[in-house]
Amino acid sequence: MQIYLPIAEMSLNALFLLALGGGVGFLSGMFGVGGGFLMTPLLIFAGVPPAVAVGTEANQVVAASVSGALAHWRRGNVDIKMGLVLLIGGFVGSSFGVWLFTFLRDIGQIDLVISLCFVTFLGVIGLLMVTESVRAWFRSRNPSSPRRKLHQHTWMHGLPFKMRFRRSKLYISALLPLTIGMFVGILSAIMGVGGGFIMVPAMIYLLGMPTSVVVGTSLFQIIFVTANVTFLQSVNNQTVDIMLALLLIVGSVIGAQLGTMFGDGCAASTCAPCWG
Numbered sequence: 001m002q003i004y005l006p007i008a009e010m011s012l013n014a015l016f017l018l019a020l021g022g023g024v025g026f027l028s029g030m031f032g033v034g035g036g037f038l039m040t041p042l043l044i045f046a047g048v049p050p051a052v053a054v055g056t057e058a059n060q061v062v063a064a065s066v067s068g069a070l071a072h073w074r075r076g077n078v079d080i081k082m083g084l085v086l087l088i089g090g091f092v093g094s095s096f097g098v099w100l101f102t103f104l105r106d107i108g109q110i111d112l113v114i115s116l117c118f119v120t121f122l123g124v125i126g127l128l129m130v131t132e133s134v135r136a137w138f139r140s141r142n143p144s145s146p147r148r149k150l151h152q153h154t155w156m157h158g159l160p161f162k163m164r165f166r167r168s169k170l171y172i173s174a175l176l177p178l179t180i181g182m183f184v185g186i187l188s189a190i191m192g193v194g195g196g197f198i199m200v201p202a203m204i205y206l207l208g209m210p211t212s213v214v215v216g217t218s219l220f221q222i223i224f225v226t227a228n229v230t231f232l233q234s235v236n237n238q239t240v241d242i243m244l245a246l247l248l249i250v251g252s253v254i255g256a257q258l259g260t261m262f263g264d265g266c267a268a269s270t271c272a273p274c275w276g
Contacts, residue, residue, distance in 0.1 A: 007241035008052045014247060020046070021060065021251025026258055036061045036193030039248065041118055048244070050114040051105055054192030055239030058230040060248045061194040065222045072216025079167035079213045083220040085174050086181035086199075090225035093185025098232040101189055105237060117191050125197055168209045168217075177207060181221065188229050194222040 003014040024039045036057055043053035072078055104110040163174045180202045184195035199218045203209045209217070234240040 003243060003247070005048075005052075005241050005244050007056075007239065008048050008244060010047060012046065012048075012244075016046075017244065017247040018251040021248040022255035022258075023251075024060075025064065025252030025255025026262070027255075036191075037118075037122065037197055040192045043244075044114075050111045051101075051237065051239045052241055052244070054101070054114060054190070055230070055233035055237060056241045056245045056248070057192035058188065058226045058233065059240065059245035060252050061188075061192075061226045062223060062230065063249045064252055065194060065219045065226065069216060069219040069223055072219060075216070077213050077216035078220050079165055079209070079217045080220070081163070082165045082168055082170075082177060082207075082209070082213075083217045085163070085177045086184075086217070086221040087224055089178040089181025089183075090185040090188070090221055091228055093182035094189045094225050094229045095185075095232065096182075097186035097189025098229060098236055100186070101233070102236050114191065117187070121187070121191070121198070128201075168207075168213055170208060172207065180206065181225075185225050185229075188222075188225055189232075192229075194219075194226055196222060 001014045002011045003017075004011045020039070020042060024042070027038065039060060040053050040057045043057065044050050048056075069078065101110060104113050161174045162171060164171045180199065184199050184202075187193060187195045187198060196215075196218050199222070200214055203214045203218060204211060230240060
């Protein structure tokens with residue numbers, strides 16, 4: 001069943017888009033990822049113009065983040081104060097990012113920049129994950145070796161404007177989370193992602209936050225940053241396709257529920273060792 005996407009100015013199979021949203025939503029529910037770093041490239045591969053894929057995907061990230069953030073909120077795994085500081089930086093960064101997006105689109109370079117951003121950041125993240133996996137493998141082979149701390153105090157932690165974040169048990173400069181929030185906000189505007197694949201490692205290794213509150217706090221600020229990106233993209237660039245967004249959200253909501261049930265069942269059954 002073909003459906004016309006007015007902003008993308010093309011027709012795509014509605015069942016395909018529902019399945020695409022459902023597949024990414026399934027992974028989101030099972031592994032706790034926003035899915036933007038998967039959905040945006042998949043939309044581009046399906047023929048959706050990169051600018052429309054970026055502007056529309058922010059809607060799906062908002063929906064996925066709300067669901068995850070509510071679950072973590074009920075468990076008390078959200079540091080509100082840290083989330084608000086990250087959010088301030090995120091609003092500044094995303095607003096600047098949308099302005100930069102508009103400028104690049106006007107000079108005809110936005111498609112190239114989006115492609116280069118995905119290649120660069122996903123390549124770097126993949127390389128870092130491989131490096132960390134190799135280190136973990138060597139540590140498991142040699143248990144007597146001293147364990148490396150998750151984070152170390154550097155000159156960044158001695159910056160002025162220190163604040164106490166009681167939920168995260170931190171006393172650090174507010175400039176550090178503000179800077180991280182701004183950087184992730186720019187990525188959200190340019191790449192159409194929530195930024196969790198950058199935010200979560202930064203919160204653990206740079207800020208030193210406990211892992212128990214990292215995901216919930218990240219999702220909390222992603223909701224509002226991606227909502228800001230969606231609003232500004234629709235007003236300034238008219239790149240938000242409501243039909244495409246609706247199909248992706250419906251598919252992702254159904255897929256996320258199935259993924260959550262599958263993940264809980266797998267963790268509780270005999271296949272639990274595969275999660276280690």
